Amino acid sequence: MRILIERSNLLKSLSHVQRVVERRNTIPILSNVLLKTEDGGMRLKATDLDIEITETVPAMSEQPGATTVPAHLLYDIVRKLPDGSEVMLQTDGNGGQMTVTSGRSNFRLQCLPEADFPDITAGTFTHAFKLKTGDLARLIERTQFAISTEETRYYLNGIFFHTLESGGALQLRSVATDGHRLARAETDAPAGSEGMPGIIVPRKAVSEIQKLLGEGAEMVEVELSDSKIRFTIGPVVMTSKLIDGTFPDYQRVIPTGNDKALTLDRQSFAHAVDRVSTISSERGRAVKLAVSASQLVLTVNSPDAGTATEELAVGYDSDELEIGFNAKYLLDITGQLSGESAVFMMADPGSPTLIKDGGDERTLYVLMPMRV
Template sequence: MKFSINRDTLLPPLQQIVSVIEKKQTMQILSNILMVIEADTLTMTGTDLEIQIVSRLSVIGAQPGTATLPARKFLDICRLLPPNTEIRIEQQGDMVKLATPRSRFSLSCLPAENYPEFAESQMENCFTISSGKLKKALDKTMFCMANQDVRYYLNGLLLHISNNALKLVASDGHRLSIYEDELETPTGLEARIIVPRKGVQELSRLLDDGDEPLQVSFSSNHIRIEVHNAVFSAKLVDSKYPDFGKVFQQSFLDPIAIPKPLLREALTRVAILANEKFRGVTFHFAADLLRINAHNPEHEEAEEELTIDYGKGEFSISFNAQYMLDAVSNLEGDTAELTIASNLSSCFINEPGQQVYKFIVMPMRL
């Protein structure tokens, strides 16, 4: 294997691939990147056996071959080289030589034939969506995913396709985010799949805000998306996502509109003195007034008052401050609309007149 490539061309896809590779591996070869040269094309592959990213680049002066390189060492070398540096890479036995006009490096490599295959099932379904729309859908929902929850179906994101209707849902059991939109082309599909947490995070990094159409292919246990010159693949979570529809089947109080910047700033200040473990803050609603307060075991207290347009009876409800801040910060407009269930069992946060995405935060007892 032998080829030359510009450092600035190599670095972005290399960073994407290395982000998939876990720092601690049970198989040493999974700490490496698989590099294959065929007909002036470099194919780089990184996987943790749950997620895989494959990137293809054009190279010059290529001699066919395969090798695996230590991923993070290779990335660190390329990242620290001067911009626009031409890198010559050549395999010599069980070593790979990297050379630039001023630098020389030798990296040990493992046999490419031992690199594990990412076995994908036959992709039975597919649909098309723009890169920008998919990225927005992920960004508006992924922050609500659980992390290492025993209910493993919550450690991921629900992707629901119903003909041309797209719905993404994420929840950690205490809060929930929903994104709903329409695809430009009807799919004829009715499918619900759960993309794992790490897969969602890596896919979001790959996507940009452009209008480039992406083909999303999936089966009952795998998903694959082609993004620019990269192919993203992931195993799906083998489970059924819980029915969250019941949260809508209840009576609600009238929506309360609050200026988003004022609410976010007040929450941020009050949260400083909230209990560090539970992060609880209490909302007291009264005639045209919202008081937000918090206290902690050191008997420290904080209180903020906001003028609002609310003329009904008084009531109080408590939330995790960080959950509320995450929801409010993901709104794009200048107004946050809070719609609270009549029995104070949940709170919807969205923008007035905006139906694409909404957030739900469950209250807590203080």
């Protein structure tokens, strides 16, 4: 193969595909990116056997062909070439090496044959729909922080997406939980998503799609089956395996009878939690909330460091209550809220608390208390 391509186009595409390539691989071909000439361009593909990203970029093909070269090495080379330069990619007669030439720079890279490169995209997709990138980004951003990192509970290592009737209309909902906190967000379900299966998109795929959504495209095309999901954003196509497991019945842990409503200023509360938790040990990080009429007192006790307290004016007219939470979890949730105020719906010191966003009625959070 022999192909001429703008450095900026090649770099942008490589930055997308090389992210899924693991730095350490026991299978050599998985360290490589597949380069293949196409009409008016070149297709790049990389995979870790769970996620596959492909992208086609404009290029001048002087001799058709395909090969695979080390993904991170090629990315680093192209990244260090001068802006505005053109890059010539050329394989030798037997395809064992590829020459990368730009100006006076010349590199020879070892190749592996195209035939060895795996393909995970086989199969048919049963559902297809289009979403605004902003809507999908919001569903991910509001819930991603609550994804579990505990590998033994693999079915919690992603975001659960499903559709359901809510308020007389079909909604697309995203949910994540690690057993200590739960995050839920929803948006109007797009045409074509009716009857879609409930799916769990794994953490790495969520992270990659979030990066791609931030690059300015207006719409994202989603195709899915029981085992795979495919996102198409402009020229980039990402296919991922889904987590093969059953997401728990999360509705059962969302409290419905909590009647003690605490309304507070989100930013003031977050800053106060951050300040008092400075004194706590990393292991515990428990902050006690003592609520009485129109007042909240935050307290942290550390056997080694001492005590910290801070008072806040709040809206509250129920019985006095003392309840403890993990400070990091409180900060994670308040960091997701978009409104100026937050509402904590509480029952007692041992029951889960429901947290609502004053600026977004379509999200909610559940947080388990800690003993303090």
